[in-house]
Amino acid sequence: MNARTTFPVGLENLAEIWVYLSATPLFGLTLTLVAYVLADAIYQRTNKFPLANPVLIAVTIIISVLTLSGTRYEAYFQGAQFVHFLLGTATVALAIPLARLWKELSERAIPLLVAMFAGATVSVAVAIGVARMLDAPPQMVASLLPKSVTAPIAMGIAEQIGGSPTLAAVFALSTGILGALIATPLLNALGVRDWSQRGFAVGVAAHGIGTARAYSVNPRAGAYASLGMGLHALLGALLLPWVAKLLL
């Protein structure tokens, strides 16, 4: 406390307090949590309607607040980084649902691996094929290649193969959100009802955000989604740089 904080609070003081608050980590952290609470309330209220995806709603709220208040992303991230940091911890925590299902997973290892390979191959082939058909620049094609792998890995791969890490992160996160939006209607239309098959497909195609969606719908789907994401992340990190050499 210093002598500048005098009362009663006038408008200038409020402005000053805002300047102070918006520059502290408290602002970004509070905004992230409040936006998520609102977004999650909408998601639950709409009975987990896929289009009411909590990440999408929260991001929309936060970007609106940042734009309206003229706050830069860097200032926001000062506080949001604490939430961002826990993404790593939450990733480690995915080991627990996998350990719970361990026996079942090891019995199904071959079908799961084959399905993962098939899905990953189709993902890369279609993404590159469509982008080339639409005359996307080579750097964009290279950044699209790892888009179904979780964002940090996608960024590393893109850098290795002549893409842009930033674009790769954009594409990976867009893929995650899109996958979370379309998975339920798509899998319903295909008549895939088994939670393990549904979850696994979403995890392979739409990594973390898809997995978050799967978790929110059904715990078994969530566990299989995290397996799909984890397998794809591992094999993607090891194989995609070689795939890129063949295709690009």
Place this chain on the structure above:
Amino acid sequence: MIQGLAVLLVFQSLGEVVSRLIHGAVPGPVVGLLLLLAFLVARKQIAPSIGTAADGLLAHLSIFFIPAAVGVMLYAPTLARSGAAWGLAILCSTVAAIATTALVLRALSRREPPTVRGEPPSAPHETLSVPRESGTAPPQ
């Protein structure tokens, strides 16, 4: 809960160390996941505190993607110009990947016993001796 969180952080740190040793080929958290999985499978049980901490984090997995996703959305104006190409590429390939993975897995799972719709089967496959909802659900 705090004990469990400490365990998760220890494995996250171990993961970071290994990730550095292999020059970042696989990110630290993914290595941490694998190490923790190996540890739990080797011990054949999950301490309740680890289960509680993990369930707490995973119940709100979405929130952890928000800061990065906000950053990404700020690139939207730049990306809007070439939006058709990458947007369509992502849409088509995500649809194709979900469909392919699900259908291949279903085709290969024919001989598996059918899963109960709605709730997962209550732990016929549980190898680890700890209740799955440690603390939260009443024992059945």
